[in-house]
Amino acid sequence: MALDMQYKIPVARTIADLRETVSAWRKENLRVGFVPTMGALHEGHLSLVDLAGADTDRVVVSIFVNPTQFAPGEDFEAYPRTEAADAEKLSSRAHLIFAPSAAEMYSPDFSTSVHVMGVTEDLDGAARPTHFAGVATVVTKLLLAVLPDKAVFGEKDYQQLLTIKRMVRDLNIPVEIIGGPTHREEDGLARSSRNAYLSAGERQSAGKLNVILRETAHAVAKGAPIAAATEAGITAIKEAGFQSVDYLEVRNAETLEPFASGKPDGPARILVAARIGKTRLIDNMPVE
Structure with missing residues (x-):
């Protein structure tokens, strides 16, 4: 196992290293919580991390700016990437960061997509037609890589939360999906x-x-x-x-x-x- 130890919290860069770490926890009968993020962490994210750790023994947080959920012309390249600062914030709240490269998550001949019908087809699905297929695909991959006992998603992305709940139910992925309350700034603006x-x-x-x-x-x-x-x-x-x-x-x-x-x-x-x-x-x- 070759975890990256440059921060106060270890980082798995590959699915193999992630699975090896989680497997070792499982041998100790430890419960695992998971919070998927795209990084640039704020108090809203950290509240989800705390929720994931409330009744589990180990918490994994993924940091991956997922290219498949951005349409052409959206802010993929400009999306903030602050891994060192994120690791510092997580060092006392989580146990492992999973920060794969795009190549690790998507091979050059990757050809599979997960589509959730119904709940994705209006609202943000109408405004961003390719978005939820990208979200569903990457979350499926992340859940199958970690295989946590529970995973926490913010209610701010409410349509995404319902999409993931439906996907997990339909595909019989053995994980409990928890919705975390929207975290707001002093004037009530949802943190983002x-x-x-x-x-x-x-x-x-x-x-x-x-x-x-x-x-x-x-x-x-x-x-x-x-x-x-x-x-x-x-x-x-x-x-x-x-x-x-x-x-x-x-x-x-x-x-x-x-x-x-x-x-x-x-x-x-x-x-x-x-x-x-x-x-x-x-x-x-x-x-x-």
Whole structure:
């Protein structure tokens, strides 16, 4: 086994080294938690790491900027890569980093893709048509490489969380999927690695997104028709300084299907994706 020991926490660069380490833990009857990330870690990520370690003995965190979930023209090359800083943050909270190269994850003749139907086909799936196939494929590979007892994903990426839950169920992958609550900054903006792209003025405007989302959810909960409430919400988001809104929708919280009656008749979630400057922000919260 050839773990990279340059940081305070060991790093596995290959699937073989990852599996050898986890296998040794298994021989000691240790439970394993897993948090997949693309790095540039913030307090939101670290809250997921803590959740993964709450009832497990060892925690693996992957750091891999996955090329297959970025469409042409998206920010793959610009996406922040801060491995040394990430390792320092994880040194007291996790036990192993898995940081493979793209070549380790995808051979030159790689030809397999995982597609999850239904839950991926609208909202972010409509705005980014290739995104969820890339996510489902890499998460399948990561789960099969680690084979953890549980894996934790943030609720901020709510559609992604539902996609992974459906995929794990359908493919009978033996892992418990846990959703971690969205971690927010002081003004309520959902924490995201992409927040670093915002200028000072954009950051001030971005802080209004969660407020508008909450007000729209409250209006729907009080009986306002979904279409009227979301239309008013879109107007408010643009007036706050956002250039465009990909979607602002109230959907069934379990299936992401729209409510045919125009009002919630089951558990509901409000979801938004909006663009400010060069940055695309997403958020969601329950309609209660």
